[in-house]
Amino acid sequence: MMDGSDFGLQELLLMLKGAGVTLSITFWAVLGGTLMGLVFGLVRSVAPWWINWPLGGLLDVFRSVPLLIQLVLVNSFKSIIGLNASAFVVSCVVLAFYTSSYCSEIVRAGVQAVPQTTRRAARSLGLTYWQDLREIVFPIALRVSLPSWTGLTLGVMKDSALVLWIGVIELLRTSQVIITRIQEPLLVLSVCGLIYFVISYPISRLGTRLEARWRDLD
Amino acid sequence: MNYTFHWYQAFRALPEMLVGALVTIEVAVLSMVIGIAAGILLALGRNSKNKLLYGVSTAWVEGARNTPALFQIYMAYFGLGSLGIFVDSFPALLIGISFNNAGYLAETFRGGLRAVPPTQMRAARSLGMSAPKAFRLVVLPQLFRTVFHPLMNQMVWAILMTSLGVVVGVNIDLTGVTQELNVRTFRTFEYFAMAAVIYYVITKLVTLSARAAASRLFRY
Numbered sequence: 001m002m003d004g005s006d007f008g009l010q011e012l013l014l015m016l017k018g019a020g021v022t023l024s025i026t027f028w029a030v031l032g033g034t035l036m037g038l039v040f041g042l043v044r045s046v047a048p049w050w051i052n053w054p055l056g057g058l059l060d061v062f063r064s065v066p067l068l069i070q071l072v073l074v075n076s077f078k079s080i081i082g083l084n085a086s087a088f089v090v091s092c093v094v095l096a097f098y099t100s101s102y103c104s105e106i107v108r109a110g111v112q113a114v115p116q117t118t119r120r121a122a123r124s125l126g127l128t129y130w131q132d133l134r135e136i137v138f139p140i141a142l143r144v145s146l147p148s149w150t151g152l153t154l155g156v157m158k159d160s161a162l163v164l165w166i167g168v169i170e171l172l173r174t175s176q177v178i179i180t181r182i183q184e185p186l187l188v189l190s191v192c193g194l195i196y197f198v199i200s201y202p203i204s205r206l207g208t209r210l211e212a213r214w215r216d217l218d
Numbered sequence: 219m220n221y222t223f224h225w226y227q228a229f230r231a232l233p234e235m236l237v238g239a240l241v242t243i244e245v246a247v248l249s250m251v252i253g254i255a256a257g258i259l260l261a262l263g264r265n266s267k268n269k270l271l272y273g274v275s276t277a278w279v280e281g282a283r284n285t286p287a288l289f290q291i292y293m294a295y296f297g298l299g300s301l302g303i304f305v306d307s308f309p310a311l312l313i314g315i316s317f318n319n320a321g322y323l324a325e326t327f328r329g330g331l332r333a334v335p336p337t338q339m340r341a342a343r344s345l346g347m348s349a350p351k352a353f354r355l356v357v358l359p360q361l362f363r364t365v366f367h368p369l370m371n372q373m374v375w376a377i378l379m380t381s382l383g384v385v386v387g388v389n390i391d392l393t394g395v396t397q398e399l400n401v402r403t404f405r406t407f408e409y410f411a412m413a414a415v416i417y418y419v420i421t422k423l424v425t426l427s428a429r430a431a432a433s434r435l436f437r438y
Contacts, residue, residue: 064374064421065414066381068393073414076406080221154284161286165385172289179296186300189293193285200284 007187011178015188018174019195025091025170026157032096033156034149037103044104045111062101068162070094075166091163099156106148110141143214150207154200171195228408231399235409238395239416245383245391246376249312253319253372260324261331275324282321288382290314295386308390311383319376323369330365363436370428374421381417392416 040059044052062070074094078085085093114137122132164173175192179185263275282290291314298305305313334357342352381393388394396413400406 061418064418066378066393066417068381068384069410069414069417072410073407076410080407158284158286158289161288162382162385164288172286172292176292176296184300185296186298189289189297193281193289193293196285196289197281201280204284 007178007182007184007191011182011188012191014178015171015174015191015195018169018171019199021088021168021170022157022160023199025088025095025160025163025168026153028092029095029099029156029160030153032092033099034103036096036100038107040100040104041107041111045108059101059104062098067094067098067159068165070098071162071166087163087167090166091160091168095156095160095163098159099152102152102155103149106145106152107141109148110145111137113144114140147207147211147214150203150210154204154207157199158196223408224405225408227403227405228412231409232412234399235392235395235412235416238390238392239420241390242377242380242392243420245312245315245380246373249315249319249376249380250373252312252316253323253376254369256316256320257323257327260320261327264324264328265331278317279321279324282318283325287314287318287379288385290317291382291386307383307387310386311380311388311391314382315376315379318379319372322372322375326365326368326372327361330361333364334360366428366432366435370424373428374424377417377421377424 040055044055047055071091071094075087075090078090118140119132119136122136123129127135160170161172164170164176169177171192175188179188182188260275260279263271264279266272266275291310294305294313294317295307295310298310338356338360339352342356343349347355380391383391384393384397389398392413396409399409403409
């Protein structure tokens with residue numbers, strides 16, 4: 001056929017472009033989410049209960065309401081207050097808060113994994129509070145947290161497929177567009193799934209390997 | 219900001235949305251039941267020496283864990299049609315979530331099986347218990363204890379995942395009903411805010427009752 005109704009190079013390139021959008025949303029969401037999660041997590045591990053509880057409760061909302069609903073809510077609220085932001089920006093912001101909610105828990109667990117005695121030993125050796133945090137807590141907490149953080153990043157990459165609902169043309173939406181054109185759903189979706197798999201699988205294996213190796217070192 | 223919120227209108231739709239919420243819970247529970255059954259089989263398959271069983275269950279588990287849940291629902295809705303199997307949007311949602319649940323739960327069960335040391339079984343056997351009795355009274359309670367929390371987490375995930383059905387046209391679950399109301403009235407924010415509150419209440423009820431159950435079940 002010559003009207004381009006086969007799956008060819010052009011379609012593949014379109015899908016790779018869609019994968020690029022997926023990756024770029026993931027990048028911004030994870031970057032923003034990790035920075036916020038770091039702050040929230042640290043605040044939650046040191047703050048008194050009257051800061052800790054409300055903050056924890058607020059972050060818990062992001063984990064208890066479907067992401068799809070969060071996206072629709074923020075997208076419509078943006079229109080209500082007349083903010084001129086693209087669906088892409090809305091997606092990144094919503095996913096960043098979503099990520100920060102999970103990341104704060106990872107950070108908290110990491111900090112809690114450092115024994116109090118180790119921190120007291122550091123302080124009694126003359127390290128300041130910030131030195132203790134930077135030189136003692138951070139390296140130990142990083143080991144505990146990195147595997148979960150890798151899992152979170154991959155989770156966000158997969159959850160980013162939902163942004164198609166508010167009109168972002170990412171990998172899954174691109175596949176859908178191609179399906180309507182060439183009417184080969186199984187083929188197109190298989191390629192789409194393969195792209196997701198190729199991104200996700202190696203990183204998830206790396207995370208598991210790191211976890212196992214660090215567990216053996218303990 | 220020249221927008222007037224119409225909360226009263228949204229409140230009047232509450233009964234309709236609660237019916238949708240019931241469907242959401244039903245789908246989530248059903249997908250968990252299928253997911254647990256398939257997950258146990260997959261966990262056994264992953265430990266099996268049979269190449270075919272191992273291959274199929276590994277492909278399932280890795281496929282479910284490394285692609286988006288929405289993709290899996292798309293696969294059931296659009297993809298199966300190519301094979302001559304035409305599924306409606308509701309079964310597609312159920313198939314997608316169950317497939318996903320099974321993939322994640324298989325790893326949970328595999329971890330649970332590893333967490334019970336084989337010496338427990340041997341000790342029970344040498345005390346004179348028969349193999350099925352030892353499994354039921356010694357291994358299973360310990361297995362249940364380790365998988366209980368991941369199981370409850372997955373339940374919450376399943377509830378949140380049911381909202382994806384709307385993308386393939388499900389209109390009877392909570393998100394589907396909300397979307398129908400939205401299309402009729404264009405009061406997007408009000409309706410979806412209500413839906414968010416209902417989802418929050420449902421997931422909180424699940425986590426709180428799971429916590430209550432755990433404190434009673436695992437006292438020792």
